[in-house]
Amino acid sequence: MKLYVYCLAEDVDEPSNSLRGVAGEPVRRLDAGNFSVLVSDFAAEAVLVNQENAVAHAEVVQSVLTQTTPLPFRFGTLVTEQQLESYLSARREALESKLGSVRGCVEMSVKIIADPDSSEASGPNNNPQTPGTAFLSEKRREILGSETRAAEAKRVASWLEDRIGEVVRETRINTNPTDKLILAAAHLVKREKVPEYRTRLAEARHERPELHFLTSGPWAPYSFANIDLEFKTQFGVS
């Protein structure tokens, strides 16, 4: 029997009996040292990656975020109870310090999207493609013109930083995603600063009507949770 792990926190209430997690399993709290971890007992060898399970994972994490700021685990974390306990005791200091760095904060997400018309230059691309071909064409387009886009992304990133930097505690930014997405930023914001963050973001958007924003939040600090492999996970390589 393995455990499916949702998130880790220092002090969290026993989850409600009606809360259902991945694969419809009930969710329970497991205490280890100073940490509380929300888990489900999980009999299967792997987790099915589907919409229902991903949403269930997010909802369990979100239920904790209303009480305190947890460190969310990535979807699909399955461990034995012994593995979990040895991880928690071996990495106790790093985890405590990570929890300290996100305490009282939430993650806000900003994606800045290129104008739909400006990406038409990439050519017609309506053929049904296999995932592999689509991936490679996307990569090709990424490389072509990547320098111009990288320069533009840097300008936009520094403008954004200038406008909202004061209310942001920490930033994870990807300024080189694709030809459609100019930048994707995750901002760690103190809970009480969220209204001001939103006001500033709204003002910034007003200044640059040619840019399109996709903003969401508040999230648990998904982008700020890792104690290892910060670089790799940030850039989607692992």
Add this chain to the structure above:
Amino acid sequence: MSSPFDQIIITESGESLEESELSLLETLDHVLNRGLVIAGEITISVADIDLIFLGLNVMLSSVETAQEVLRRREQKSE
């Protein structure tokens, strides 16, 4: 699903169109691409699709959905 969001904004006007679709994609982007990893413990695959690859597609889809909304809106305003 209940949306974990209290706001999704695509344009100046603050309208939130296609909210359920976008909030789902944003949820997938966070849950699949980010979060604490216990090294070596994440090995998931669905029909040979690597999770990272799935995550990349999710990110592209959310951008494409947003662009689609913008296009439709422009057509309406013409």
